[in-house]
Amino acid sequence: MPQQTQAAYYTEFGGIDKINVGPLDLPEVGEGEVLLRVKAAGINPVDYIVREGHFQAVVPNAFPAVPGWDVAGVVEKCGHGASRFAEGAEVYGYVRRPVVQHGTFAERLVVPECYLAARPEKLTWEEAGGLPLAGLTAYQSVITAGQLKASETVLILGASGGVGGTAIQLAKNVGATVIAVASAGSAAHMKELGADFTIDYKAGPVGEAVKKVAPDGVDLLFDAVSGDTLTQSLGALKPNGRLISVLNDGKALNLGPGVRFQHVMAQPSVPDLDHLRDLADAGKLQVPVAQTFALADVKKAFEQIETKHTTGKVVIVP
Ligand SMILES: NC(=O)c1ccc[n+]([C@@H]2O[C@H](COP(=O)([O-])OP(=O)(O)OC[C@H]3O[C@@H](n4cnc5c(N)ncnc54)[C@H](OP(=O)(O)O)[C@@H]3O)[C@@H](O)[C@H]2O)c1
Structure with missing residues (x-):
């Protein structure tokens, strides 16, 4: 039996009403991948643009699609050859994979370790989860x-x-x-x-x-x-x-x-995440978190980001 996770997902493009929250199967932790316990996941305007189907030429979706590209979390398991982080390591990342399917608005996530860097220690989980894409x-x-x-x-x-x-x-x-x-x-x-x-x-x-x-x-x-x-x-x-x-x-x-x-279109980059972490840990970069939402309230998080008038970051805390 595959392991499962609670996740936000949609099975067709459209508005906020297309989002469900429920259990989904987790993929096996494959070569070069880790299983993350998600502590915080920032929501960004692109998440609703993708959900509405406007970004398919750049990033296709596979349904059920779990949205979300920002993550901060804890490594729970390492797949074959995934040696950059030990189990228990605290990481963050901009997980823009080639297909939108296994996104970060979930309790757990299987992700290639190449998207991840050690997380800023001086930031809270919510702040770290809101930093990567922005x-x-x-x-x-x-x-x-x-x-x-x-x-x-x-x-x-x-x-x-x-x-x-x-x-x-x-x-x-x-x-x-x-x-x-x-x-x-x-x-x-x-x-x-x-x-x-x-x-x-x-x-x-x-x-x-x-x-x-x-x-x-x-x-x-x-x-x-x-x-x-x-x-x-x-x-x-x-x-x-x-x-x-x-x-x-x-x-x-x-x-x-x-x-x-x-x-400019933001690119996943571990060296750049390392640099942002160093700035944050040196006290030179704050992440003002405007609001946090539980995974069950993910629709409210989308409603806020879709106002286009958020001051600071909105973060989902599964
Ligand atoms: N190309 C890429 O890789 C990339 C990456 C990230 C984001 N983006 C895009 O960049 C934009 C900003 O992203 P974000 O995450 O910062 O969004 P955000 O957190 O929702 O912030 C948008 C901000 O824009 C301000 N604003 C709205 N209308 C304005 C106007 N006419 N003049 C000046 N400010 C205005 C709002 O301030 P007030 O509430 O004070 O009006 C709000 O704080 C989005 O459209 C997003 O899709 C592109």
């Missing part, structure tokens, strides 16, 4: 692709969310000046994370507000929102500035010839 996205955007430097100014759109809030902190660690854009209600949160200036996107054209605090323009524009807020902000980018977007492909933006554009 943290990797921000790091790979602002630091790896964006090459942000101490003398520079960065404009972050969507700066109160999971990605943008991490981006503020990474940018401040570099020593850059940070202009953070979200609603007025998130201003104190963004300041707490290190933002030098905050702008309310509902208060008027964002680019004009940016020009008041950075008259020469910004060196790097990090877009985690797109839409009107991005369009309004383009005029605040220096003519030879860099634009990194995690949403936009840049084609319809009419960028000046000197602007360097790059779309």
Whole structure:
């Protein structure tokens, strides 16, 4: 008899009503894999985009599909050749596998160990479970692709969310000046994370507000929102500035010839997870957890992330 786990799952694409919570068979712990006891799993906007069937060209689903790519947990068993972690090791990871099927919104999970790193010791389980996808996205955007430097100014759109809030902190660690854009209600949160200036996107054209605090323009524009807020902000980018977007492909933006554009899609990376862990353990990276939900309340977690106005991270605690 296969072992089973409680899990959130759906058997067809659609809305929140398609989600069930119940027992599912666990696969055998295969070569290079470990069995994890899930302690916390962050929920991200991509989880509902995938569930609605909008991301199949990038990641197909196999049903029943357990959603969730963020995880922090304890290794319970190691498969053949899985030697990086001992049983009992505390790990975290961004488990974006080639097919959405065995996701992290479950009590237990069989996963290739190549997705996992030792978890930050100074973070709670909830914080560690909320870090991987948002943290990797921000790091790979602002630091790896964006090459942000101490003398520079960065404009972050969507700066109160999971990605943008991490981006503020990474940018401040570099020593850059940070202009953070979200609603007025998130201003104190963004300041707490290190933002030098905050702008309310509902208060008027964002680019004009940016020009008041950075008259020469910004060196790097990090877009985690797109839409009107991005369009309004383009005029605040220096003519030879860099634009990194995690949403936009840049084609319809009419960028000046000197602007360097790059779309970033977060990639699983153990070295980057190691780096984020070291920052967190050095007290240089917080993970503000807005809300936690039991696995049985996973629909409520989806409802919150689908508002598109979460300040901090939403985390499922199975
Ligand atoms: N390409 C990739 O690999 C990748 C990876 C991760 C995320 N993403 C995408 O990046 C986006 C952000 O992800 P997330 O996890 O940070 O989402 P999130 O935690 O839900 O945060 C979204 C934030 O955006 C703010 N916001 C909403 N409308 C805004 C606007 N017009 N201008 C400025 N800020 C606005 C909200 O702040 P207020 O409540 O204050 O309005 C909210 O805090 C999502 O669309 C997600 O799909 C892409």
